[in-house]
Amino acid sequence: MDIKDLMQQSKDAPDHQIKTLVDATAKINQDFKEEALADQAKASGGKYGYIDIARTPINPDLYYLVESEIAQKALLIPFFRLGAKLRVAISDPNKAETLSLLKDLTDKGFELQLNLASSEGILKALELFHTAQNAFKSNLKTTINESELEAYQKEIENLAKLTEKIGLSSAKEGLNLLELGAIKTGASDIHFQPQEKSTLVRFRIDGILQNVSELSPEIYKQVAQQIKYEAGMKLNVINIPQDGRLSFMVNERKIDVRISTIPTEFGETIVMRILDSGKKFASFEELGFSERDLKKLKEISDLSQGMILVTGPTGSGKTTSLYSMLNLYNTPERKIITLEDPIEYHLMRIVQSQISEKSGYTFAKGLESVLRQDPDVVMIGEIRDIDTANTALQAALTGHVMLSTLHTNSAIESIPRLINMGLEAYMIAPALDTLMAQRLVRQFCPHCKKQEAISETEQKYFAEKLAEATLITKESYPTPTELPVAVGCEVCNHTGYLGRIVVAEVFRADDEFKDLIVQKKSLLELTKYAQSKGMTTMEQDGIVKASQGLTSLEEIKRVTS
């Protein structure tokens, strides 16, 4: 049947057949074009191959190599790639937009092989991608099921293997591997740092950044586009910072990720913060608090009112401690409400509210509303301003247990910090119950640590410091003669450390201490008093722990100096 016959038929055809005929006509027209193109390709003497793009399977990752709008104008689509070799379908080799986009691809380092294809075919393929991507987007999260998880885990037994694997994967798989690697190693963040020739991928594990992989510029570009895509960020915007969120599933556990990008000299740098809300958080015992401090922390769980402040820099584990404390209060007869930014763990029976500074739901505003909800215990993610501090102190005096954090170096420094915010000493003193500061130190990797004799100088240092601690706690600590040293193995990514414990100072304010606050005694005097009542400093707590081989002196010095 040729077109003439079809035209004739269409004249007499009933309506429902017309559509079929029109489709058939279009098909024949299309086939004509494809044939003509094949001829044209032949006539080019092998300069261009011909490709029937509508019938060619295309790797979805290639979609990200060019902006879809630009690709539409240029009538161009990359369809196959092997390393730097890229096969590209074009419709018109003389079109200005096409030439300019081809030049861009060449400039990016691709060796191009061109194929002619019909403009209809190219537009259809681009359209197809667009639809598929939107369908994917409505799905919003990536799911890694049990069997895939096992397969992945086998492949990434350690970080070195992970790197190897990423280079061979599609962008989607590469991102999955990184996400999974982060979960497996307990990393809290994934950092992508573009440099001149490659992009450094680093995981923050146990609070320390560790190099995990280096991605070539092409692979990083694809992974970055994939992240931005999933996080609902603008793909074509690379010169201003963006924020977004994505989530993925591991074994039916939903893991939220916060994404932020900023432009740098060598491209966008991306940080993915992993909020593994289903992750089990440790008890105070597991966190490594000393017996002395554990006793004080257990006492706090009987409180019916008062302010508990946990201080320390970001990454010092304050949030985990606050959650552990909330867990102590978490009984059916108590109502607990939290104000958080972000919500890091989900807790049973606890009302957790997400602060949104952007839409005006601040800690100060949130706290006022929360107090109208008749809570027994309130946790405020952070006290940043005098309004929040004032409301919190009032609440702590009127039958509420208030928990919060401050950014100070030591526990006792909370007092001058609150005074500097503009609060009156006589307001702070009666509301206060517990002050605590903490840091996290790395523990030796149990798989590779080695016991070694320590030098005389070190023994002397320990003896002196342990004697100081004894004065405070009235406990005696033996001076060590040998201690573990960090070696490094595959399990610990050659760092010699695995897991962390806390070093802390915990002080419960008594009446005499409250008097000293009202009398506006100095930080030094307040600290001396707390020590006289048995509060070891973080450094002292740490040195005792190092003397017991739980961590190293270097770690204690790293976090306390």
Ligand SMILES: [Zn+2]
């Ligand atoms: Zn090890």
